[in-house]
Amino acid sequence: MGMPHVVVDDAGYAYPGRTVLEHVDVRASAGDRLAVVGENGSGKTTLLRLLAGDLAPSTGEVRVVGTLAVVEQEMPVAPGATVGDVVAATLSDVRAVAAELEAATEAFDHEEGALGELTALLARAEHLAAWDADRRVTEALSRLGACTDLDQPLAELSVGERHRVRLACRLAERADVLLLDEPTNHLDGAGIDYLTAQMMGWRGVVVVVTHDRQLLDDVATAILDLDPAMDGRPVLYGQPGYLAFRFTKNQALHRWRQRYRAETKRREVLAARLDASYEGLSDEWRPPKGSQKHRRGTRARTHVKAADRLIERLEAQAVDVPVPPLELAFPELAALDPHWSLGAGDCLLEVRSPLVAGRLDLPGVRIALPASGRLLVTGGNGAGKSTLMAALAGTIPLERGTRTVHDGVRVGVLGQEDTTLGQDDGATGFELYARHALRLLDAGRLDPTHVVPVAHLGLLDEEELDRPLRELSVGQRRRFELACALLNAPHVLLLDEPTNHLSTDLVDELTLALVRTPAAVVVATHDRRMRDDLATWPALEL
Known part of the structure; x- marks a missing residue:
């Protein structure tokens, strides 16, 4: 079979009526860790599907040599499937190689047998360490903070919990070519450290789609940017390091x-x-x-x-200069309404001693946001960050404690999960944005004189907003949800894992905007670079 490698030669792919990839050229061999970046909808996931063999290129050639392990952003769940089913599939593949080696050894003819074939099979089995597979799976599940109850139905797990189960099993497989799509989205610091170590020690090829700027620094040997340059072609940056890539x-x-x-x-x-x-x-x-x-x-x-x-x-x-990429046009948000009369100790939003049984318990803790206040919320998976954000947003009932909002304060919320605001009925982004505005208006959370037009934010262009939301990529839907959080020109922004599924360019622009905006901001994040960028903010570690 030869050494594992990946070759993409002038490849492109087009969905009906829409081209998403053109002129992609890249080569990666064992020991290479290729990071793929680009704006949402630029074709990153499509490229991984080409490498995985799920799609055939419309133009050019894609060639992958070696066994494959793929971790997608979204994990489909078969009815009745459990964590144990995913683990069993991983172990069966590894054990199949061990069984093949055992059968080949027993049947080997020492006088006329092909020793080279047996040696290759033995090397393969040693690489997979089939005798150690059970321990590897258990360790990976534990280190990534994944569910270790084999009887647990996958349908009852959150998106992040399912992602960690799949990632742990794929790492334990030790495939020749590892394809990862936004693998750090649902990991805490300890999980990211474990993943980073696994990637650094991978003996084959790693191709990782990521927005995680620290991961780019830590593991990438090259960065492929699928955003077209002025000549319309993607660019391969061979110099490692995010800062070098960003500067260039x-x-x-x-x-x-x-x-x-x-x-x-x-x-x-x-x-x-x-x-x-x-x-x-x-x-x-x-x-x-x-x-x-x-x-x-x-x-x-x-x-x-x-x-x-x-x-x-x-x-x-005339020089044909294409339109440059969109830039985030973060709206001018107000710190407070000029008609309010706030005293020195008054806050826009306050939560005291919140309790949600089994998820969050902060007795005696007061979280108070003044005008233009800041708060950075950190903690491991399961610590209650998302529950706290929901408590601040008022979308989850408290079994103990209080939530107080100053009269007239508008709150914008970006949750961690991809709700896509009813995308399944085929509505376009423009239509769903209008529906969201009406819901906010009915709930008394929108002042009609303070509406931020979605097309003015630089998050999605008009062509994308005219398409059914369900046809957009995960990242584009995430951009849409960020736009919805800004729709009512909030005085308070609550952002739960805001970097998930967003491009590195947009994350940089968003971070700068959050630092500068007069609005009050609460960010819950596992993103190490964003935590560093917001290190001067008051922090709450759960």
Whole structure:
């Protein structure tokens, strides 16, 4: 079979009516850890599906040599399936190799047998360490904070809990080529450390789609950016490290935007000159009425020719500069309403001693957000971060404690799970945004004079918003939910794992916006780089 490797040669893929990948070139061999980044909808998950063999490229070639292990963002759940079923599938694959080796050893002809084949099979079994597979699975489940109850139905687990079960089993398989789609989304610090160590020691090829900037620093030997450059092609950055990638890309984006602005301005100037030239055909060249009537046609032809020459120069000098990528246009949020009369100790939002049985218990704890307040919430999986965020948002009842909101305060909420706001009925982003606005209005959480238009945020373009939400990628849906959190121009923003499924570019832009906004902000995150960026904020570790 040869050494494991991955080859993508000028590959592209198009869904009906929509091209998502073009001109992708990359090669990776054993020991390489290729990180794939790009804006939501740029084709990152599609590329992984091409590598996994789930899709065939529309153009070019994709070749993968070696056994495969794939961890998708979303794990489909078969009716009645349990954690034990996932574990059993992993162990059966490993044990099949052990059984094949045992059968080959027993049947081996020491006089005429093919020793090379037996040696290769033995090496394969030793690499998989079949005798150690049970321990590896148990260790991976434990280290990633996954469910270890084999009888637990998968349907009763959260998205993050199912993800950790699948990831643990795939790591235990020791495949030649490991394909990971946003693997750190549902991991805490200890889980990320374990995953990082596993990836660093992987003997085969690792291809990881990730927005985790620290993971890019820690493991990537190269970064493939699927966002097209000015020439329309993805870029492979061979120099490791996120900061080097970020600096180089920022320089390229700056040049692109400068050139686009210059070309747009030049076209506007030439178009104005052209309009003026044609306008002269009806006014400037006309002689006084009744005099030299034959000159009128001659001068008309002269002006037409001059205008035509200007058109020719315009077309000859035109440079096809594509529109640069969207930039986050974070809205101007107010810290408070000018009509409010807040005392020195008054807060916009307060929660005291919250209790949700089995999920959160903070006796004697007061969480108070003043105008423009900040709070960073951290803690391991299961510590209660999402429950606390729901308590602050008022979307979960408290069995003890109180929640108080100042009259008139608008709260924007981004939850951790992908709710997609009723996407299954085929409604477009524009339609769902309008429905969300009406729900907020009915609940008294929206001032009609303070509505943030979704198309003005730089999160999704109009073409994407005109499509049914269920047709968008996980990352694009996450962008939509962020837009919904900003719809009512909130005085308080509650963001639970805001970096999940978002591109590295958008995470950088969002982090800067959260630091600068006058609104009060609470962020619960496991993202190590974001925690570092917000290290000066008051913090609550659960």
